[in-house]
Amino acid sequence: MTSRRKPIDALDSLVSKAGADRGFRERLLRAPREAIEAEFGVRLAGDHAIEVHEDSHHTTHVVLPPPPRLSAAERDAARAGAASLEFLRKTLHDPAPPMRPPAPRRARARPGMTSEAVAAAARASIRRGLGFLESAIGEDGAWHCIRFNVANPDIPRHFERPPFVSAYCALALERSAEPRARAIGAATRAYLAHTIEHPGLWRYYRHLPQDLDSTTLCSLLIGAHPWILLGRNVPPILANRDEEGRFLTWVLAADQPDVVAPFRIEADPVVNANVIAYLGDHRETRDAQRWLEALIAGGKVEGASKWYPDRVATYYAASRAMVRARPALDRLRPNLADRILEVADDDGAFGNVLQAAQAVSALDNVGRLDRIDAKRQVEEFLGAQHEDGSWPELLAFGDQTLKWGAIGQIGHGSEAVTSAFCIEALERLVEALRA
Numbered sequence: 001m002t003s004r005r006k007p008i009d010a011l012d013s014l015v016s017k018a019g020a021d022r023g024f025r026e027r028l029l030r031a032p033r034e035a036i037e038a039e040f041g042v043r044l045a046g047d048h049a050i051e052v053h054e055d056s057h058h059t060t061h062v063v064l065p066p067p068p069r070l071s072a073a074e075r076d077a078a079r080a081g082a083a084s085l086e087f088l089r090k091t092l093h094d095p096a097p098p099m100r101p102p103a104p105r106r107a108r109a110r111p112g113m114t115s116e117a118v119a120a121a122a123r124a125s126i127r128r129g130l131g132f133l134e135s136a137i138g139e140d141g142a143w144h145c146i147r148f149n150v151a152n153p154d155i156p157r158h159f160e161r162p163p164f165v166s167a168y169c170a171l172a173l174e175r176s177a178e179p180r181a182r183a184i185g186a187a188t189r190a191y192l193a194h195t196i197e198h199p200g201l202w203r204y205y206r207h208l209p210q211d212l213d214s215t216t217l218c219s220l221l222i223g224a225h226p227w228i229l230l231g232r233n234v235p236p237i238l239a240n241r242d243e244e245g246r247f248l249t250w251v252l253a254a255d256q257p258d259v260v261a262p263f264r265i266e267a268d269p270v271v272n273a274n275v276i277a278y279l280g281d282h283r284e285t286r287d288a289q290r291w292l293e294a295l296i297a298g299g300k301v302e303g304a305s306k307w308y309p310d311r312v313a314t315y316y317a318a319s320r321a322m323v324r325a326r327p328a329l330d331r332l333r334p335n336l337a338d339r340i341l342e343v344a345d346d347d348g349a350f351g352n353v354l355q356a357a358q359a360v361s362a363l364d365n366v367g368r369l370d371r372i373d374a375k376r377q378v379e380e381f382l383g384a385q386h387e388d389g390s391w392p393e394l395l396a397f398g399d400q401t402l403k404w405g406a407i408g409q410i411g412h413g414s415e416a417v418t419s420a421f422c423i424e425a426l427e428r429l430v431e432a433l434r435a
Helices: 010-020 022-030 032-040 072-084 086-091 115-136 163-173 179-195 212-221 234-238 269-279 283-297 311-324 330-342 353-365 374-384 415-434
Strands: 092-095 145-149 158-160 410-413
Touching (some): 010 022, 010 032, 022 032, 086 092, 115 374, 115 415, 163 179, 163 212, 163 415, 212 234, 212 269, 234 269, 269 283, 269 311, 283 330, 311 330, 330 353, 353 374, 353 415, 410 415
Antiparallel strands (some): 092 158, 145 158, 145 410
8 A cells, every 4th residue: 555645744643633632642652553554655664663652741762773784803804804805796696697698589569569469478478578577587586686897797797686776667667557567566575675774774785884775665665664664764865965955975973984085076866766756755855856857858857867877767767766755856847758759769778678668667657658559569568588588687776987997897788688778668569558
């Protein structure tokens, strides 16, 4: 169940209402879960206990945060690992296989097929894709991606399972009502709840600081977790802004290893869009909204993102924020559709299949999917799908600027990542064809 739009200071809102409404105060003390669920219109995660305590003139409660997930020894290892990469290697898994060649072009929809027949072919493609994802996702609900060298395919590739990837992909599957998609989403939410760090933050690698990209996407997916619902992570997010009100990527605590100094100060448009999507249209996000609007409206997106490889990824994130945080970014709606369509070539193609998938979903988010040929887009996705239901591994994200000495530029992606976004796009195209 999704929650109603809640205030950015949800916990303060509860305390304030309890001070003004004696009946609500009594309900909150007697049955906190039920009272909070009724107040915000959400069903909270069932495996997380909630207790409400009332101070009196003679009793004061002191609440201690939970101990860190990483032990003191592990935190020390992270500091050393930043230089030696030993701690990083504990985050990586068995070397990943070489990239598979592109799939032989599959049969496309036949000329003259009705919209309903093309939609049925797309539905079958979605189900094959979900079957592949079931086999690719871990038993604990964690998605994997592959860490690779962008310039040198001979450098070993490694599987990794950061929470960010799980959230990034599972959010794309939320559009699907297929039972398999719902089951994958439930497993992913359980995995993210297991990896959350107080007061509601996540990190990509164990040796890196917490970051707002991971935190906001994970928070969007498990919004019913009490720490997220009550906005426990809002203060550290709001504290992580620059002088212009833009949100910075890394949440660098005083005792964190300084492994991000070379690229600590950056405001990434995709990261800011994800923060807006999570926090909503509030005074505290207005500066970031204005910056993002100016960047997109002014045609200055190319090369603006440090972490995402192309303009489409930024447009996709901005359109998602537009939907999730209405009326945030609404002024961009007509302009954003034009910007997305500018990416297409003379034949209407949006580059590789991952770019095409995100472009389709972004156009649907701004209500302009009618400006492309839905049948043709379905044909492109069907033609690129492997026999096992997957779509090709492509660069999805990674540091676009920093060179890591002898090992070069690091990229991340996998067949599972591409497949999640292709499934999302196909779900939207099916709706358009059957409208």
